[in-house]
Amino acid sequence: MMRKVLLAAVASATMMLPIVGQAAEKLVLYTSQPNQDAQTTVDAFKAAYPDIEVDWVRDGTTKLMAKLGAEIAAGDPRPDVLLIADTVTLEGMKQQGQLQAYKSPEAGAYEPALYDAEGYYYSTKLITTGIVYNTGVSKKPTSWKDLADPALKDQIVMPSPLYSGAALIHLSTLTENPDLGWDYYQALADNNTRAQGGNGGTFKAVASGEKPYGVVVDFLALRGKAAGSPVDFVFPSEGVTYVTEPVAILKTAKNVETAHKFVDFVLSSKGQKLVQDMGYIPARNDMDLPAGFPARKDIKLMAFDPAVALKNADANKKKFAEMFGAE
DSSP: OHHHHHHHHHHHHHHHSOOTTOOSEEEEEEEOSOHHHHHHHHHHHHHHOTTEEEEEEEOOHHHHHHHHHHHHHTTOOOOSEEEOSOHHHHHHHHHTTOEEOOOOGGGGGSOGGGBOTTSSOBOOEEEEEEEEEETTOSSOOOSGGGGGOGGGTTOEEEOOTTTOHHHHHHHHHHHTSTTTHHHHHHHHHHTTOEEOSOHHHHHHHHHTTSSSEEEEEHHHHHHHHHTTOSEEEEOOTTOBEEEOOOEEEETTOSOHHHHHHHHHHHHSHHHHHHHHHHTSEESSTTOOOOTTSOOGGGOOBOOOOHHHHHHHHHHHHHHHHHHHTOO
């Protein structure tokens, strides 16, 4: 009998010990990064923290939010961390009490405009929107106002804010700018600017020469130029609009300590080097920019308030649709 009791005690103790090679910690990540970028990010994090098991789901921000919304409604939200396209989405989640604050020690290396003051979300990169033009044009633009020139009628293409999140943030930023505003968008409409689809179609239209001028995210134009497309890209003199692929921790996170480690990692110099190697502008101040980009000091960021963009999103879409005859 004593032998059985001892064997049972040993078996019980053995079950409580971690199995060799088994992850002692876990992290669940939902991200809208492109597949290769997401895999690179996860692999680098796991290399830095080999004892953390990472489960991750990749999809577009809209689909991820629909999935998460269904999980929240069912009382079973899965992710610990979100790494998605824009701060407007996370600002909405913050206002609904769905995020938890975390004051990362890495925040000191970032401009205050690039993270939530209370620590609910942090930008991890800068994807700016500027002007792309076909190198066959005679007039090279330098500012947003150049696209309002009646001489460019029927020659401009841009993504629709009814389709593209970056375009909606672009719309909010420019219409809140006192020197541009809705009068600027009316001038674009008067120029018969084509506003359809996303950034990819816009870039193709300019690269093919179908439309000489376009409004597009930086990396599409700069990568296209490097690959031989007859295009060039302008960071307008008034400044650029931007999305920042922010990271945030859910209020319902089950693995809070590992979530803190992930946030710190993507904001660290090592995490930001990944962003640079992927060909994007790191959000961190002390990082060099990828080849083909100007110096950081030469890129001016326009004032942007995610809370204002969130509040005005539906009204902005409605007004834009009426102005451009879009659906």
